[in-house]
Amino acid sequence: MKNFSFKVDEIREQFPALSKTVNGLPAAFLDGPGGTQVPRRVVEKINDYLYYRNANSHGVFKTSVESDNLYWQAREVYADFLNCSPEEVAFGANTSSNNFKLALGLVRTMKPGDEVLITDIDHEGNRSPWRTLEDFGIVVKSVKINTDTITLDFEDFKSKLSDKTKVFAVNWAANSCGTITDVKKFIDEAHKVGAITVVDAVHYAPHRPIDVKAIDTDVLLCSAYKFFGPHFGIMYVKKSVGDQIRTVRVMADDNTEAPFKFETGTPAMELAAGSAEAVEFIADIGRTHEEFFLDRLTGLEGRRRFVVAGMMAIDEYEEGLALQLRKELSAMPGVKVFGPEEGHPRTSTVSFNIEGIHSNEIARFLAERGLFVWDGDYYAIETITNVLGLEPSGGLVRIGLAPYNIQSEIDRVIQAVRDFIESKK
Numbered sequence: 334m335k336n337f338s339f340k341v342d343e344i345r346e347q348f349p350a351l352s353k354t355v356n357g358l359p360a361a362f363l364d365g366p367g368g369t370q371v372p373r374r375v376v377e378k379i380n381d382y383l384y385y386r387n388a389n390s391h392g393v394f395k396t397s398v399e400s401d402n403l404y405w406q407a408r409e410v411y412a413d414f415l416n417c418s419p420e421e422v423a424f425g426a427n428t429s430s431n432n433f434k435l436a437l438g439l440v441r442t443m444k445p446g447d448e449v450l451i452t453d454i455d456h457e458g459n460r461s462p463w464r465t466l467e468d469f470g471i472v473v474k475s476v477k478i479n480t481d482t483i484t485l486d487f488e489d490f491k492s493k494l495s496d497k498t499k500v501f502a503v504n505w506a507a508n509s510c511g512t513i514t515d516v517k518k519f520i521d522e523a524h525k526v527g528a529i530t531v532v533d534a535v536h537y538a539p540h541r542p543i544d545v546k547a548i549d550t551d552v553l554l555c556s557a558y559k560f561f562g563p564h565f566g567i568m569y570v571k572k573s574v575g576d577q578i579r580t581v582r583v584m585a586d587d588n589t590e591a592p593f594k595f596e597t598g599t600p601a602m603e604l605a606a607g608s609a610e611a612v613e614f615i616a617d618i619g620r621t622h623e624e625f626f627l628d629r630l631t632g633l634e635g636r637r638r639f640v641v642a643g644m645m646a647i648d649e650y651e652e653g654l655a656l657q658l659r660k661e662l663s664a665m666p667g668v669k670v671f672g673p674e675e676g677h678p679r680t681s682t683v684s685f686n687i688e689g690i691h692s693n694e695i696a697r698f699l700a701e702r703g704l705f706v707w708d709g710d711y712y713a714i715e716t717i718t719n720v721l722g723l724e725p726s727g728g729l730v731r732i733g734l735a736p737y738n739i740q741s742e743i744d745r746v747i748q749a750v751r752d753f754i755e756s757k758k
Contacts, residue, residue, distance in 0.1 A: 335451055337625050341648040344618065345737045355703035361742035364705045366508050366536060366682050366733035368558045371611075375562055378610035382603040404602045407609040408592070413637040414612045415553065415569050416544045423595035424605055427566040428535050428554045428747065429458035432502075435531065435552065435568070436462040438580040439500060445470025452476040452510065453720055455504045457712045459533035459554075463502055464480070474611035480720060481511050483674045490519060494515040498528045505537035507666040507715035509729070510672035511655075511682035513537065517548045524549070529574060535559055539735070540651065540680040542644040545569050557604075562611030565604040570595060590712055612640060618736065619643030651681035651734045654743050658683045658732060661747045665754060671721075671729060681734040687754065698753045699730075704746055707731040735750070 345351055352368040362370050373727060389397035406417035415422065425431040449463045453475050461697040464473050477489045485503070494501070501507040506513045520530045531552040534543055536556040545553050553569040570578070575591040582597045619642030623630065626645045630638055663670045667688040673679055686692055696708035709728040710717040718724045732746060 336543050337646075337649055339623075339646060339736070340621055341736065341739055342623070343448060345630065345739070347374065347614075348737050349373055350623060351737060356701060358684065358703035360703045360705060361738065361745060362555040362705050363701050363732045363734065363738065364707055365539065365738075366559070366711070366731060367707055368564075369539065369561050369735045370737065371563070372561055372614050374614060375607045375610045379563060379603045382606045387603070388699070390602070391481070396757050403606050404600060407605040410609040410612045410636070411567055411569075413635070414543065414615075414640055415567075416546050417569055419495060420592055421545075421569055421572050421575065423568045423592040424600060424608075425566040425568060425596060426601070427564060428533065428556045428568075429566075430596075430670070431566045431568045432458060432462040432531070432533075433465070434498075434581050434595065435578075436466055438578050438595075439529065440466050440469050440471065441579040441581075443469070443499055445647040446472065446497065448472045448474060448495065449497045449500045449502070450474050450476065450490070450493055450498050450523075451502045452485055452490075452504070453478045453715045454483065454509070454514070455502070455533060455715070456508050456535065457714055459502050459504055459531070460617040461717065463500065471499075474482070475715070478716065478720060478753075481489075483507060483510050483640055483671055483716065484673050485514050485519070487518065491522060494522060494528070494704070496526050498523065498526050500531060501528045502531040502533070502577065504533040504535070506534070506540065506680050507713065507716070508682070509716045509731075510684040511536070511564070511675050511680035513541075513678035513680065516550070519549055520548055522645050536682070539647075540644070541648050542641040545571075547548060557608035560611055561614055562608040563604045565601065565608045567608070568595060596606060607689065615643040615647070616640045617643070618646055621722070622646035625649075647736045648681075649738055651738075654738060654740065655681035655683055658743055658746065662750060667754065668750070674716055681730045683734075684729040685727050685732075686723065686726060687750075690726070690757065692730045694727075695730050695750070695753060699746070699749055700751050704742070704749055706746075707733070 348370050386399045388400045408422040411422045412419045451460050474493045477486045523530050529551045532550045534555045539560040551571045551574040557565045580594045619639035623642040670685045692708040708730050717728045751753035
């Protein structure tokens with residue numbers, strides 16, 4: 334790859350929120366893992382739908398027909414985002430809701446004593462839906478993590494996988510600290526025993542390209558508000574698997590046609606349109622930066638090519654900033670950065686704490702300086718609270734980068750943490 338140059342100023346111009354100030358300082362939105370800011374074009378797309386095409390589905394009149402067409406076009410956009418067919422894309426309120434519907438559908442064909450395998454590294458959105466099945470006699474087991482590196486224990490996974498395992502649920506990237514798991518390795522093993530695999534890509538999707546065919550998962554979930562869209566959930570379901578699932582929906586016995594069988598009630602068509610526009614925004618980043626990744630885009634065409642190029646550009650840019658953050662924070666007295674060793678795949682999320690300090694106090698100090706970061710457990714409760722035991726100290730401080738963040742914001746964070754430490758002497 335030739336010398337990479339990211340056009341961050343052009344991207345920042347599209348986000349009105351970046352004009353916000355705090356105490357006379359420009360706001361730095363470093364809260365991306367909780368949800369990114371939204372470019373103007375996404376809001377305009379939602380407004381366009383509500384102003385001019387708002388109608389319920391399956392009518393014969395103009396606005397209803399237009400609405401149905403836009404909704405299907407959103408599936409086509411996400412088919413390019415995920416590398417699947419539009420018939421394999423379903424929408425819902427959010428990933429947690431989609432996962433609960435999936436779990437309650439799958440349990441209809443399970444029996445007491447069947448097993449579900451989850452992990453200690455996951456967000457509760459990919460743990461609690463499956464733990465709920467214990468009420469139906471399903472046995473739920475959880476894969477341990479290596480507490481030093483916050484990585485999944487593959488040997489523990491294999492020891493808990495069996496012919497009784499009907500579902501294996503795992504995240505692709507940990508929202509607690511950014512650890513990326515080689516999910517293909519786990520999926521291949523789970524398929525050997527006939528288990529359905531469910532990948533939570535909520536934290537992965539904003540940072541790297543997704544190819545559901547390459548990892549061969551049966552189900553994958555993500556949420557558009559994590560990558561520049563509105564609050565809306567997307568679910569890929571492999572057709573051969575989806576055809577067999579008895580879903581939970583109105584007309585409970587009408588379970589013949591995907592992707593509609595995975596959706597309940599009147600869809601939020603305006604949010605589907607806005608979510609699709611978020612992907613188009615990523616594709617436009619790809620069009621601008623495609624030249625830097627030509628050797629990695631061989632064989633890709635159309636929107637899919639530009640989506641992949643856009644995600645590659647985002648990852649390349651964010652990682653440079655994140656690496657600086659990890660190195661500078663790790664060198665400060667009392668600071669511990671959590672996550673895998675350097676060189677292990679990870680997102681641009683940087684999580685840390687300071688010995689003897691409650692994380693909320695650090696976050697408040699940064700907030701007063703216009704630096705927006707998260708603190709707590711971020712619903713990665715098993716990892717942060719139960720395994721690492723960090724609840725008494727307020728969990729972790731989490732800095733999450735997005736492609737609209739800039740070098741000066743990273744410099745401000747580093748200086749602010751130094752100032753905080755100095756104030757405690």
